[in-house]
Amino acid sequence: xxxxxxxxxxxxxxxxxxxxxxxxxxxxxxxxxxxxxxxxxxxxxxxxxxxxxxxxxxxxxxxxxxxxxxxxxxxxxxxxxxxxxxxxxxxxxxxxxxxxxxxxxxxxxxxxxxxxxxxxxxxxxxxxxxxxxxxxxxxxxxxxxxxxxxxxxxxxxxxxxxxxxxxxxxxxxxxxxxxxxx
Amino acid sequence: xxxxxxxxxxxxxxxxxxxxxxxxxxxxxxxxxxxxxxxxxxxxxxxxxxxxxxxxxxxxxxxxxxxxxxxxxxxxxxxxxxxxxxxxxxxxxxxxxxxxxxxxxxxxxxxxxxxxxxxxxxxxxxxxxxxxxxxxxxxxxxxxxxxxxxxxxxxxxxxxxxxxxxxxxxxxxxxxxxxxxxxxxxxxxxxxxxxx
Numbered sequence: 001x002x003x004x005x006x007x008x009x010x011x012x013x014x015x016x017x018x019x020x021x022x023x024x025x026x027x028x029x030x031x032x033x034x035x036x037x038x039x040x041x042x043x044x045x046x047x048x049x050x051x052x053x054x055x056x057x058x059x060x061x062x063x064x065x066x067x068x069x070x071x072x073x074x075x076x077x078x079x080x081x082x083x084x085x086x087x088x089x090x091x092x093x094x095x096x097x098x099x100x101x102x103x104x105x106x107x108x109x110x111x112x113x114x115x116x117x118x119x120x121x122x123x124x125x126x127x128x129x130x131x132x133x134x135x136x137x138x139x140x141x142x143x144x145x146x147x148x149x150x151x152x153x154x155x156x157x158x159x160x161x162x163x164x165x166x167x168x169x170x171x172x173x174x175x176x177x178x179x180x181x182x
Numbered sequence: 183x184x185x186x187x188x189x190x191x192x193x194x195x196x197x198x199x200x201x202x203x204x205x206x207x208x209x210x211x212x213x214x215x216x217x218x219x220x221x222x223x224x225x226x227x228x229x230x231x232x233x234x235x236x237x238x239x240x241x242x243x244x245x246x247x248x249x250x251x252x253x254x255x256x257x258x259x260x261x262x263x264x265x266x267x268x269x270x271x272x273x274x275x276x277x278x279x280x281x282x283x284x285x286x287x288x289x290x291x292x293x294x295x296x297x298x299x300x301x302x303x304x305x306x307x308x309x310x311x312x313x314x315x316x317x318x319x320x321x322x323x324x325x326x327x328x329x330x331x332x333x334x335x336x337x338x339x340x341x342x343x344x345x346x347x348x349x350x351x352x353x354x355x356x357x358x359x360x361x362x363x364x365x366x367x368x369x370x371x372x373x374x375x376x377x378x
Binding site for chain 1: 228229231232270275361
């Protein structure tokens with residue numbers, strides 16, 4: 001499997017970034033919910049910090065994914081009717097936007113409450129906004145709205161991929177599968 | 183004999199008259215802190231990241247003369263109830279029994295026992311810091327910038343590294359240092375005006 005994308009399938013780097021982002025995002029919901037249940041204390045701090053570190057890793061991987069996509073234009077072409085192509089392009093654009101916006105809103109939310117944001121304690125990111133209680137409350141809601149939006153768009157994305165695979169029986173899903181050769 | 187007595191009375195009067203002045207000559211300048219232009223902050227490292235909190239209320243009795251360190255002294259009393267970090271949950275935790283336990287020990291105090299010059303307008307004070315029911319010696323490094331001739335305030339800016347666990351600031355889970363460092367940097371930037 002080549003590193004770069006080909007006309008037939010995504011390369012190993014694009015695939016790696018796609019699936020790494022999926023695997024990192026899924027536990028985010030559970031970490032946030034579990035932390036929410038806990039009283040203030042060390043255990044809550046630990047869960048929130050895992051959530052924040054994973055989120056910042058998603059942000060970095062998403063930037064890498066977009067950068068690689070821009071640098072690596074020879075990717076599999078779109079398939080389907082013009083309206084389907086448009087819908088797919090819009091859906092993918094929205095997914096990228098939300099995958100960036102979600103960690104950014106979380107980062108800003110931490111900064112507004114004057115909490116440091118690090119990557120597993122190895123590296124501290126600068127505060128994105130100044131300390132501001134009202135802004136923190138607003139961003140908390142924004143972070144939740146982005147989450148539900150991401151779940152909705154991702155559900156459509158998954159449904160479309162499965163539709164291609166099981167109904168249209170084309171190679172669209174296979175070209176992004178981790179160990180698929182075509 | 184009468185002359186002698188008169189001289190003695192005069193000398194006594196002179197001592198009484200000059201007394202306060204003579205005492206002033208052995209004490210460094212007294213300064214008052216301009217609270218609107220001064221700040222006292224603390225910088226804990228939490229989960230590998232640093233954040234800043236501030237003490238909104240503190241009082242300082244400062245006698246300081248770079249040329250007379252022997253008679254210079256710093257005395258600071260901090261109202262720990264005024265500790266603010268930008269998050270009400272964390273502020274509440276700081277007041278609780280795991281940290282300052284302000285219901286029992288509402289104040290933190292620092293009292294210098296000696297000041298030595300480090301050169302280039304920098305100094306180091308040794309002193310006793312009391313937090314909760316524990317008093318330990320700490321070092322405070324600072325610089326002193328006299329007021330500009332055009333007016334304005336003199337500035338005293340500095341820093342101290344406080345080992346919170348020596349003072350019991352951090353009970354229960356917070357006795358560990360994996361998620362909250364033991365060393366907490368305390369910074370200050372004081373605008374000083376010569377007291378009248």
